[in-house]
Amino acid sequence: SSGNSPTSSGNSAAPSTSTAQETPSTKKDELVVAVNENFITMDPQNTGDALSSGVQTSMYEGLMIYDKDLKLIPGLATEYSANPEATEYTFKLRQNVKFHDGPPFNAEAVKINFDRMSNQENNLRAYRNYKYIKSTEVVDEYTVKVTLNQPFSAMINKFTTGIISPQALEKYGKDIAKNPVGTGPYKFVEWVQGDHLTVELNPDHWNKGAAKVAKITYKPVPENGSRVAMLKTGEADVIYPLPEQQVETLSGAEGVKVERTPSTITRYVSINMVKKPFDDPRVRQAINYAVDKDAFIKVVKAGYGAKLESLMSPTIAHYAKQGEYEYNVEKAKQLLKEAGYENGFSTEIWGNTNSDTMKGMQFIQQQLQKVGITVDVKSMEEATLSDEIYNIKSPEEAKMQMWYVSWSSADPDNAMRSLFSSENFPPAGANTAFYKNDLVDKSIKEATQSSDQAKQKELYGIVQENVFKEAPWIFLAVDEILYGKRSNVDGVYITPSGGIYVREAEIK
Amino acid sequence: MEAVKEVSQISLVSEEKKRSRMSEFWTKWKKQKTAFWAGFFIIFLLLVAVFGPILAPYDPYEPDYDAILQTPSQAHWAGTDEYGRDILSRIIVGAGISLSVSFTSVLVGAVIGTILGLCSGYYGGWLDRLIMRSSDVMFAFPDLLLAIAIVAILGPGLTNVVVAVAVFSIPSFARLIRGNTLAAKEAVFVEAARSMGARSSRIIFRHIFPETVSSMIVFFSLRIGTSILAASSLSFLGLGAKPESPDWGAMLSMGRDYLDTAPHVVMIPGLVIFLSVLAFNLVGDGLRDIMDPKTKN
Amino acid sequence: MSKSLVVVDGIKKTFPIDSGFLGSKKSVKAVNLVSFEIKEGETFSLVGESGCGKSTTGRLVTRLLTPDEGKIWINQEEISKMNENRLREVRKQVQMVFQDPYASLNPRMKIREVVGEPLVIHTKLSAAEREKIVEEMLDVVGLNSYHADKFAHEFSGGQRQRIGIARALILKPKLIVADEPVSALDVSIQSQILNLLKDLQEEFQLTYLFISHDLSVVEHISDKIGVMYLGSLVESGPKESIFANPQHPYTKALLSSVPIPDPRAKRERIILQGDVPSPVNPPSGCLFHTRCPYSMDMCKSTVPRLREIEVGGHFVACHL
Amino acid sequence: MFRYIVKRLIGIIPIIFIVSLLIFFFIHLVPGDPVRLAAGKEATLEEITRVRQELGLDKPLAVQYLNYMKNLFTGNLGHSLKTGLPISDMFENRYEISLKLTFMSLGWALVLGLVIGTISAVFRNKWPDFLGMLTAISGISLPGFWLGLILIQVFSVQLGWFPTGGTDSWKSYVLPSITLGAGIMSMLARFTRSSLLETLKEDFIRTGRAKGLKESVVVRKHALKNSMFPVVTIAGLQFGFLLGGSVVVETVFSIPGMGRLLIDSIAFRDYPVVQAVILLFSLEFILVNLLVDILYKALNPKIRFDS
Amino acid sequence: MSENIIEVKHLQTQFTRDNKKTVVLDNVSFHIKKGEVLGLVGESGCGKSVTSLSIMRLFKDTTGEITNGEIKYKGTNLLSISESSMRGIRGKEISMIFQEPMTSLNPVMKIGEQLMESIRLHLGYSDKQAKEHAISMLTKVGIPRPQEIISEYPHQLSGGMRQRIMIAMAMSCRPNLLIADEPTTALDVTIQAQILDVMKQLQAEEHMSMLLITHDLGVVAEMCNRVVVMYAGRVVEEASVYDLFDDPKHPYTKGLIGSVPKLGQKRSRLDSVPGNVPNPNQMPKGCKFAPRCKEVMPVCWEEEPTITATGSERFCRCWLYREESRDAHV
Ligand SMILES: Nc1ncnc2c1ncn2[C@@H]1O[C@H](COP(=O)(O)OP(=O)(O)OP(=O)(O)O)[C@@H](O)[C@H]1O
Ligand SMILES: Nc1ncnc2c1ncn2[C@@H]1O[C@H](COP(=O)(O)OP(=O)(O)OP(=O)(O)O)[C@@H](O)[C@H]1O
Ligand SMILES: [Mg+2]
Numbered sequence A: 001s002s003g004n005s006p007t008s009s010g011n012s013a014a015p016s017t018s019t020a021q022e023t024p025s026t027k028k029d030e031l032v033v034a035v036n037e038n039f040i041t042m043d044p045q046n047t048g049d050a051l052s053s054g055v056q057t058s059m060y061e062g063l064m065i066y067d068k069d070l071k072l073i074p075g076l077a078t079e080y081s082a083n084p085e086a087t088e089y090t091f092k093l094r095q096n097v098k099f100h101d102g103p104p105f106n107a108e109a110v111k112i113n114f115d116r117m118s119n120q121e122n123n124l125r126a127y128r129n130y131k132y133i134k135s136t137e138v139v140d141e142y143t144v145k146v147t148l149n150q151p152f153s154a155m156i157n158k159f160t161t162g163i164i165s166p167q168a169l170e171k172y173g174k175d176i177a178k179n180p181v182g183t184g185p186y187k188f189v190e191w192v193q194g195d196h197l198t199v200e201l202n203p204d205h206w207n208k209g210a211a212k213v214a215k216i217t218y219k220p221v222p223e224n225g226s227r228v229a230m231l232k233t234g235e236a237d238v239i240y241p242l243p244e245q246q247v248e249t250l251s252g253a254e255g256v257k258v259e260r261t262p263s264t265i266t267r268y269v270s271i272n273m274v275k276k277p278f279d280d281p282r283v284r285q286a287i288n289y290a291v292d293k294d295a296f297i298k299v300v301k302a303g304y305g306a307k308l309e310s311l312m313s314p315t316i317a318h319y320a321k322q323g324e325y326e327y328n329v330e331k332a333k334q335l336l337k338e339a340g341y342e343n344g345f346s347t348e349i350w351g352n353t354n355s356d357t358m359k360g361m362q363f364i365q366q367q368l369q370k371v372g373i374t375v376d377v378k379s380m381e382e383a384t385l386s387d388e389i390y391n392i393k394s395p396e397e398a399k400m401q402m403w404y405v406s407w408s409s410a411d412p413d414n415a416m417r418s419l420f421s422s423e424n425f426p427p428a429g430a431n432t433a434f435y436k437n438d439l440v441d442k443s444i445k446e447a448t449q450s451s452d453q454a455k456q457k458e459l460y461g462i463v464q465e466n467v468f469k470e471a472p473w474i475f476l477a478v479d480e481i482l483y484g485k486r487s488n489v490d491g492v493y494i495t496p497s498g499g500i501y502v503r504e505a506e507i508k
Numbered sequence B: 001m002e003a004v005k006e007v008s009q010i011s012l013v014s015e016e017k018k019r020s021r022m023s024e025f026w027t028k029w030k031k032q033k034t035a036f037w038a039g040f041f042i043i044f045l046l047l048v049a050v051f052g053p054i055l056a057p058y059d060p061y062e063p064d065y066d067a068i069l070q071t072p073s074q075a076h077w078a079g080t081d082e083y084g085r086d087i088l089s090r091i092i093v094g095a096g097i098s099l100s101v102s103f104t105s106v107l108v109g110a111v112i113g114t115i116l117g118l119c120s121g122y123y124g125g126w127l128d129r130l131i132m133r134s135s136d137v138m139f140a141f142p143d144l145l146l147a148i149a150i151v152a153i154l155g156p157g158l159t160n161v162v163v164a165v166a167v168f169s170i171p172s173f174a175r176l177i178r179g180n181t182l183a184a185k186e187a188v189f190v191e192a193a194r195s196m197g198a199r200s201s202r203i204i205f206r207h208i209f210p211e212t213v214s215s216m217i218v219f220f221s222l223r224i225g226t227s228i229l230a231a232s233s234l235s236f237l238g239l240g241a242k243p244e245s246p247d248w249g250a251m252l253s254m255g256r257d258y259l260d261t262a263p264h265v266v267m268i269p270g271l272v273i274f275l276s277v278l279a280f281n282l283v284g285d286g287l288r289d290i291m292d293p294k295t296k297n
Numbered sequence C: 001m002s003k004s005l006v007v008v009d010g011i012k013k014t015f016p017i018d019s020g021f022l023g024s025k026k027s028v029k030a031v032n033l034v035s036f037e038i039k040e041g042e043t044f045s046l047v048g049e050s051g052c053g054k055s056t057t058g059r060l061v062t063r064l065l066t067p068d069e070g071k072i073w074i075n076q077e078e079i080s081k082m083n084e085n086r087l088r089e090v091r092k093q094v095q096m097v098f099q100d101p102y103a104s105l106n107p108r109m110k111i112r113e114v115v116g117e118p119l120v121i122h123t124k125l126s127a128a129e130r131e132k133i134v135e136e137m138l139d140v141v142g143l144n145s146y147h148a149d150k151f152a153h154e155f156s157g158g159q160r161q162r163i164g165i166a167r168a169l170i171l172k173p174k175l176i177v178a179d180e181p182v183s184a185l186d187v188s189i190q191s192q193i194l195n196l197l198k199d200l201q202e203e204f205q206l207t208y209l210f211i212s213h214d215l216s217v218v219e220h221i222s223d224k225i226g227v228m229y230l231g232s233l234v235e236s237g238p239k240e241s242i243f244a245n246p247q248h249p250y251t252k253a254l255l256s257s258v259p260i261p262d263p264r265a266k267r268e269r270i271i272l273q274g275d276v277p278s279p280v281n282p283p284s285g286c287l288f289h290t291r292c293p294y295s296m297d298m299c300k301s302t303v304p305r306l307r308e309i310e311v312g313g314h315f316v317a318c319h320l
Numbered sequence D: 001m002f003r004y005i006v007k008r009l010i011g012i013i014p015i016i017f018i019v020s021l022l023i024f025f026f027i028h029l030v031p032g033d034p035v036r037l038a039a040g041k042e043a044t045l046e047e048i049t050r051v052r053q054e055l056g057l058d059k060p061l062a063v064q065y066l067n068y069m070k071n072l073f074t075g076n077l078g079h080s081l082k083t084g085l086p087i088s089d090m091f092e093n094r095y096e097i098s099l100k101l102t103f104m105s106l107g108w109a110l111v112l113g114l115v116i117g118t119i120s121a122v123f124r125n126k127w128p129d130f131l132g133m134l135t136a137i138s139g140i141s142l143p144g145f146w147l148g149l150i151l152i153q154v155f156s157v158q159l160g161w162f163p164t165g166g167t168d169s170w171k172s173y174v175l176p177s178i179t180l181g182a183g184i185m186s187m188l189a190r191f192t193r194s195s196l197l198e199t200l201k202e203d204f205i206r207t208g209r210a211k212g213l214k215e216s217v218v219v220r221k222h223a224l225k226n227s228m229f230p231v232v233t234i235a236g237l238q239f240g241f242l243l244g245g246s247v248v249v250e251t252v253f254s255i256p257g258m259g260r261l262l263i264d265s266i267a268f269r270d271y272p273v274v275q276a277v278i279l280l281f282s283l284e285f286i287l288v289n290l291l292v293d294i295l296y297k298a299l300n301p302k303i304r305f306d307s
Numbered sequence E: 001m002s003e004n005i006i007e008v009k010h011l012q013t014q015f016t017r018d019n020k021k022t023v024v025l026d027n028v029s030f031h032i033k034k035g036e037v038l039g040l041v042g043e044s045g046c047g048k049s050v051t052s053l054s055i056m057r058l059f060k061d062t063t064g065e066i067t068n069g070e071i072k073y074k075g076t077n078l079l080s081i082s083e084s085s086m087r088g089i090r091g092k093e094i095s096m097i098f099q100e101p102m103t104s105l106n107p108v109m110k111i112g113e114q115l116m117e118s119i120r121l122h123l124g125y126s127d128k129q130a131k132e133h134a135i136s137m138l139t140k141v142g143i144p145r146p147q148e149i150i151s152e153y154p155h156q157l158s159g160g161m162r163q164r165i166m167i168a169m170a171m172s173c174r175p176n177l178l179i180a181d182e183p184t185t186a187l188d189v190t191i192q193a194q195i196l197d198v199m200k201q202l203q204a205e206e207h208m209s210m211l212l213i214t215h216d217l218g219v220v221a222e223m224c225n226r227v228v229v230m231y232a233g234r235v236v237e238e239a240s241v242y243d244l245f246d247d248p249k250h251p252y253t254k255g256l257i258g259s260v261p262k263l264g265q266k267r268s269r270l271d272s273v274p275g276n277v278p279n280p281n282q283m284p285k286g287c288k289f290a291p292r293c294k295e296v297m298p299v300c301w302e303e304e305p306t307i308t309a310t311g312s313e314r315f316c317r318c319w320l321y322r323e324e325s326r327d328a329h330v
């Protein structure tokens, strides 16, 4: 039961601006969270976008849970153990947990869920991670043992996938995507396509009392300005993302708070290392020296963000700071000269059509202009872009020269293997820089096969060092997660990976 | 004696008339007060468009990261944008881009649309049905999809905006001209030409086409307004000109994130677009008033 | 007498009309089995009330419309099925003058171009040669070269009609189809044009198919007259015979309805009852029976044939 | 009348067929791969192949088209590639919202357009006319998203009269419908004005005046109704435009309507949804025009009803 | 003789076009007696319609304005009363029929409604009374099935029927003066005969005065008691119908009568008036007819003649007759 008294009203209606009186969202026991995109699915095992999974965390829980700082904490499992080779995981499950539709949560339920995900035929997104599972055994009512078919140390991060009620799975089949039933602190109420998704407090939650808001409504509001306006008027209690440019106006506004957290999102320009002149590391380094990261953060990110000093965000485990390519036009010119491009060259940069991306690309263009590199900015509609980048047969065929893009990952494996392992050249993967370094390949592989944290740290350190040195990217920035809240809202966080953490939501 | 009298009278009239065909237009035009001033504004715009690069006080592409998002001041009359570029200079240089894009696109649309409309209206039958049904489909077809396809084929840049906007203009012109053609086809002088034994080509181009010109001019000027808007909407969806180009629509859509913090970045290009479109519409309306014999007082 | 220039034999023309809402196809029998003959140098007039098919007949004769049935010969050549190319040759011989002197001249062309257009279409004359002929022609119709560089709207109705006539004459045609050439003109101007038409006929040996709804005008200009009612010829014959001895009740009523500009003229008025029936649903039998003061039973069922009642070619279609 | 309607309805079938064919091949020709987008950046080749197979996108285009048509004829619009949901489900709510938005826009555009147009015509060449027409021309000269953003700033943020968007109550629709309707209002105002001016020149208006009727009666009872026919036609045509043309407004006001669904689906190359939406729009466009025709004829006593 | 129902004196009306004022009626004077039919003839554009519109003051939405003169209806000057009093006269005291029966009725209003509108307004009848009155009016003008016709729309009727409706409408409030502006010009001869017949009958029955505007001398001869001939915005001749046809005075009148082809009169050439009506903006200085006149004299180019009496109830504006009488006509 929520400890909120229904009369604790008025706090959000209080702001002196004449705005917020009547808007429905200001009723004390309901939270409106405005986000920038539509939710795609509510099947946690078939989710690819951060936003959908962000919403799902209110209804679903995995064996493990990411907390608001992206630390793994026990979820439906109270403890776990793994063998040193990282091929066997044993979980002790939490007792007295019930699914929203009634049945109790137990080992059988876990098995059903894991089997569902590890079965290729089901064609679920989660298969990508769960394909490593050879078998799932019910040891007893509250113990499960998972055996992998190969060592995979990052697997523990994947056990955060939400567990679905087997009864509901039975009942809805594929339609579970529209009718989520889990164990989380909130129960699904309704999802009006494209409009909003509402959840209500789960009175039977095992961690009862942590979340205190009776109802949460998630609303997609694609236009930045509108989202901000909604926060100001009180139509929304939490908005995410908050465009950097708008922070300033909001900071002054009454009744509104701006929150910042470092994110897992890295912003960079991927450089095609196969293509001339980018095959020369001096050129890539020169470019890195030629871009003023401070100015980038100031101009493009309105001052919110940190320099990218490795290939991933410091929030991710095993982060190893590498320093920076300090802004130095002379050095850049010098390097270009050494590489034989004293007079610069022409190239193009690609990016999608978001206004942020276009801003960033223009910035790069302006910066490189100063060292004599003429950059043609090509913004392409996302689908066309991904077609151009990924649908190629061989690296030589790639037309991309530079790509202004970002990447978000929750664990080091994802951050490194996907982007720098040579097996992941397009079309097979996202190594769009066509970065290839045997040492890096080897280190990534070994790291995944060891559950020894210290060893992992060392291996991932090697990767970061090498990559940074060879500069397959222009290392730009780590985004800050910026979100706005009404000041009476508490316990709602946006996690560094963009999840919406409402397990302790409260309105004061 | 009398005949001479009559003749001299008439020749007098004709001298006057000859001189007056332009001046008659001018007199009428001067009376369209709003359109008259709007016309001046457009001429001003055109001059700016042509001499933009000379007139611009700053380099429209030159960033100044120490002066970003400055409100209008002595140094920057219209303030600076998110890279510290001078907005006034961008608007001035952008005039050329925006106007030539809309002008070219409407011109292309008008030429193709007119030919289709003339054929459709004159020949009728299956050709008419084909053209008209196709334009129905075009009307129902989402602009965006077409724009994406065009961008995909031509690559990003201004050409695709021109083509996209031109393609959207074709069916409207075709319909307009078809309507006029149908009316003109019934004109007695067209029948007279047929009775003389004139060929279709002569009838279409010598007799019917001139009848459609005035409404085409009117529609043309109105359509330029629309196409400035359409081009800027494409920018809004990220499909327009190069992001760095000072195209008005791009400025507007890039600037919309600053509506709160630095409203001048949006308001000023928005105002310029609004005024230009307004001017073209007013001129179009004025032209309609003096060209359409029906609205003569 | 001279030979026949125009022979029209049983022509029919039906226009489909889209009655739209019900989607049912209807049609107007605009011209139904009309036959007549015009000798060279003669003026044949068609009279009748609005919508009776006069203009349609005129258009059929010039092949601006193609007859559904029947045949038309011009100068011994059958033109009713002729293709466009050969027709263009025939059209040199046949020119038209239209009712509306303003609408029939392209407002965007100078008079020089308007009048010279037939030359452009049919001859390969140089501009200078054309100009000369145009000026001659303008002179013939009482205008002069001062007028050549002006536009139609700068002229009065009568002058415009003169321009129309000049254009029709420029190829020296044999036949001129004049569709109500004076109806839009004021009486004082109308008389100028009628006189001009008569003069030109003499000068150029023209043959006229003259269309009018005004009996007094028709009487003045014609040699022969055809009276039309609802698409059919109800009476035809030499002018004298028709006016002196009208046979068809409709012709009689028509004659008696014409107001006479003489306050002392006393005469028997035949005032018809009712309106002209719609050509979409024409009456059965004799088309006139709904308004005919002498209507008999057989008139309702049987269509009267055109028969010759007097030698010299006076025909009438009436059961009486 | 019945036969007429049936005939027109039958005439729709080939058009829809052509439209569907056009859309189908067109959208498949546009570069972009829904499978790649669905599978995500990290997808492996194997995964992509699997998804492609599952979605049936590995088959030749012609086969895909036939399947699509087969489904269509059984009333099955198919499933979204992106969400996997049945398209009819995705439409349900969005369509209602789009209709509401459309009707509200059209509604106020009609009322205001007629009022402004009438005032302008009656006071032509005087200041009310000038003001009215300036308003009207401004209405079509404003970039839609600019107007929308400004309305939000003024009426939501500053004055707090209306919500910034959403679909919670009728109030939410006020600003978007103004933004969407502005252009149409302007057009209707201009059409009303010119149509009324034409009508006021008609002979029967003079007849009315010669009867001794007051000018207001002449305008109201005689002129307005006669001026309405072209206005009705324009309003009908604009209805079609409204349904499809609301993308920008839906974006600015975060309204989950059909327009957004369309652009989101285009962005995702969600072929079945794009096809379904465009097909629906075309159908609407045609049907509304048919309706306008019928209404036009039914309202106009000149069209005979005889049997 | 009986009293004058209306007296028009020195009427001057002008239009403004392109900022230029054009005088269209100049010094037009005439009167109509009670129960009399006055014909107004002249060529197109000579100002016949403008005269009638001036009497009714129907210049709304045009640039026309009356700049001088007096229109005395039963002693009151119509030009000095308020617009609302004028509305009380229109349709009740003076009513009007227009040339174009096809467009003079409101196409989307039922016939009955259009008729009843003025009946209710001017006679203050209830709906029921008004309807009865409307039906009786329709019967009077010879409309078959009046009960049904009142709920029909104009397009369902033929031109002749519509003109009858217009007549019924104009007569429904028993006006003292009926102005008929070319009521039959647009109709076929046989229909014209029917309509003229009805008008003649009604006029006699109601003993109503009538101003009949036409350019057809035949119609004038048949319908009118007296005739006013206009040329270029001026009255050039006024006479009783017999005098006019027997002995036209003004060269223009003569030319007009001579131009008309008459049935049964075998002439190979028609007399005609040469030239054209002058453009209103380029009127000759003297007599407006001088350029076309066969009997033109030097004085005609210099000075415009005044209208002068040439006999009892006869007036003519021509220098030829100035010797006969130089008394200016009022
Ligand atoms: N192109 C057409 N389409 C349909 N109906 C037509 C067409 N042309 C003429 N008609 C109809 O054919 C009939 C005869 O028309 P036509 O023009 O020949 O008459 P008319 O005797 O010349 O009449 P008017 O004296 O009014 O000129 C009319 O009922 C007319 O409505
Ligand atoms: N609304 C108007 N605006 C400007 N000029 C007008 C207007 N109405 C009439 N005139 C001018 O007034 C003059 C007289 O016109 P009016 O209509 O009285 O002629 P009319 O004798 O009735 O001719 P018709 O026989 O053609 O009806 C013409 O020169 C005409 O151009
Ligand atoms: Mg005709």
Ligand SMILES: [Mg+2]
Pocket: E048, E049, E050, E181, E182
């Ligand atoms: Mg008149």
